[in-house]
Amino acid sequence: MLEDVFRQEWGRVLATFLGDIELAEDAAQDAFAAAAERWPRDGQPPNPIGWLITTGRNRAIDRIRRERAFADKAEHLARQLAEQAEESMDEITVFPDERLELIFTCCHPALSLDAQVALTLRTLGGLSTEEIARAFLVPFETMSKRLTRAKHKIRDAVIPFAVPSDELLPDRLDAVLAVVYLIFNQGWGEGRGDLAAEAIRLGRALVELMPDEPDPLALLALMLLNDSRRAARFRNDELVLLDEQDRSLWDRAQIDEGRELLRRAIALRGTGPYVVQAAIADLHLEEPRDWREIATLYGVLAQLTQSPVVEMNRAIALAEINGPEDALELIDQLPLDDYCYFHSTRADFLRRLGRNTEARIAYGRALALTQSEPERRFLEGRMLELGTPVNANWQELWTYTLNDLEQELEGGEEPTR
Amino acid sequence: MKYALLAYSRPEVDQRGEILPEITEALSRPEVKSWVRLQNAESATTVSSPGDGTLLTDGPFVDSKEYLGGLIVIEAADLDEALAIAADFQSLMRAFGVIEVRPILETG
Numbered sequence: 001m002l003e004d005v006f007r008q009e010w011g012r013v014l015a016t017f018l019g020d021i022e023l024a025e026d027a028a029q030d031a032f033a034a035a036a037e038r039w040p041r042d043g044q045p046p047n048p049i050g051w052l053i054t055t056g057r058n059r060a061i062d063r064i065r066r067e068r069a070f071a072d073k074a075e076h077l078a079r080q081l082a083e084q085a086e087e088s089m090d091e092i093t094v095f096p097d098e099r100l101e102l103i104f105t106c107c108h109p110a111l112s113l114d115a116q117v118a119l120t121l122r123t124l125g126g127l128s129t130e131e132i133a134r135a136f137l138v139p140f141e142t143m144s145k146r147l148t149r150a151k152h153k154i155r156d157a158v159i160p161f162a163v164p165s166d167e168l169l170p171d172r173l174d175a176v177l178a179v180v181y182l183i184f185n186q187g188w189g190e191g192r193g194d195l196a197a198e199a200i201r202l203g204r205a206l207v208e209l210m211p212d213e214p215d216p217l218a219l220l221a222l223m224l225l226n227d228s229r230r231a232a233r234f235r236n237d238e239l240v241l242l243d244e245q246d247r248s249l250w251d252r253a254q255i256d257e258g259r260e261l262l263r264r265a266i267a268l269r270g271t272g273p274y275v276v277q278a279a280i281a282d283l284h285l286e287e288p289r290d291w292r293e294i295a296t297l298y299g300v301l302a303q304l305t306q307s308p309v310v311e312m313n314r315a316i317a318l319a320e321i322n323g324p325e326d327a328l329e330l331i332d333q334l335p336l337d338d339y340c341y342f343h344s345t346r347a348d349f350l351r352r353l354g355r356n357t358e359a360r361i362a363y364g365r366a367l368a369l370t371q372s373e374p375e376r377r378f379l380e381g382r383m384l385e386l387g388t389p390v391n392a393n394w395q396e397l398w399t400y401t402l403n404d405l406e407q408e409l410e411g412g413e414e415p416t417r
Numbered sequence: 418m419k420y421a422l423l424a425y426s427r428p429e430v431d432q433r434g435e436i437l438p439e440i441t442e443a444l445s446r447p448e449v450k451s452w453v454r455l456q457n458a459e460s461a462t463t464v465s466s467p468g469d470g471t472l473l474t475d476g477p478f479v480d481s482k483e484y485l486g487g488l489i490v491i492e493a494a495d496l497d498e499a500l501a502i503a504a505d506f507q508s509l510m511r512a513f514g515v516i517e518v519r520p521i522l523e524t525g
Binding site: 108110 | 418494496500518522
């Protein structure tokens with residue numbers, strides 16, 4: 001039960017100590033540690049948040065007085081906190097929710113994107129440095145340094161704890177949404193529910209804090225609609241494509257909630273990229289899929305984002321309508337040579353066109369680029385269907401396919417000059 | 418809170434040129450506490466002490482494409498305010514280079 005309170009309220013409790021992010025983190029940690037000790041013995045207090053905040057505040061005062069590193073400032077801060085702590089612990093006090101200020105600080109564009117993501121997961125999500133390091137496949141020390149550096153920059157450069165002014169808000173909100181969506185996608189590709197769930201939790205907090213902004217609604221809708229298929233996306237650790245998924249495993253409640261959120265976003269005149277993406281995610285859940293509508297929406301999205309990846313997705317939809325030939329021509333013009341899904345998409349088009357040797361090479365390129373274990377196995381499976389021995393070492397595989405291609409070319413027509 | 422706006426310019430920009438009237442105007446804003454312009458980078462001498470003695474090197478310390486051309490000290494409530502002021506100066510000096518914003522360490 002404390003675990004639930006922790007997950008739900010960590011960010012809320014931490015945010016009340018804003019002013020110094022390291023102090024806030026220590027105070028929140030102290031408060032939850034005290035709760036872990038007392039609550040099982042004395043029972044959960046009637047106002048858990050109030051208890052946590054007041055306890056954290058008292059511990060913070062002790063800490064500041066003990067350390068006295070910045071004597072004057074610290075004394076001032078301690079006095080301020082002490083005044084607020086006068087209120088009785090048993091009293092049901094309403095504490096202001098300052099998570100929104102906190103998330104705008106964590107996602108400040110003066111911090112690198114890596115730092116924004118790590119800091120958001122740490123301060124709002126309550127993930128430990130260890131957990132974040134594991135999620136992003138970097139050594140603990142690297143992640144620890146990244147977080148420390150970011151916290152020090154916030155302190156030293158005085159990155160404000162504030163909701164940005166109206167003129168800055170649209171850009172800053174985009175940055176916040178991008179961080180949350182990046183966390184979701186990190187979890188999605190790996191088939192890792194924990195990160196996706198964390199991103200959804202953050203998305204819910206954003207909607208709660210900014211109920212009239214269409215973009216957070218649309219982002220939450222998008223994540224819920226995609227995540228609703230989570231249980232069906234893997235069978236015995238193997239990736240299952242949408243058309244082959246067991247639809248009875250889809251989370252209906254989540255789909256309904258996602259659709260309702262999307263409806264609200266559209267009612268608020270949302271027309272941004274997350275609205276379009278959520279609408280596309282929604283269309284993908286229909287059976288049969290309306291590929292014309294999907295292609296049209298990808299066209300709209302491509303206009304909005306200028307993204308070649310979106311253009312590639314439009315080509316995938318077009319291939320469903322007119323066959324892969326034109327679609328292949330379209331994607332071959334895209335600058336996506338370093339993108340895993342570009343090569344897997346090409347491979348799929350080539351396979352469907354019966355150009356197996358080229359398909360095999362394309363699968364090899366995709367395999368070399370994928371970071372996800374289930375995707376690697378999926379691509380190997382596809383290659384195997386094309387009659388290539390699956391080799392754990394892709395470089396050998398690559399050489400194999402190259403030789404293969406040369407032989408095939410030798411047996412073919414004379415090259416024209 | 419004080420911030421230093423370090424204005425870096427490309428070597429081909431002659432530092433001794435006239436200051437544009439818009440920049441002069443911006444420099445007289447109340448947030449600007451002080452400012453200096455530097456002579457061209459080629460006039461720099463770098464002092465270091467790799468061993469026991471002092472070594473003098475002709476030229477700036479960092480050999481880069483852009484050189485520190487001037488420094489503006491401003492007063493701002495927080496980084497957002499400082500960045501907004503920096504952006505104003507950058508848009509006026511766009512042709513010359515980039516601006517790095519650094520919080521000033523105040524001690525004592």
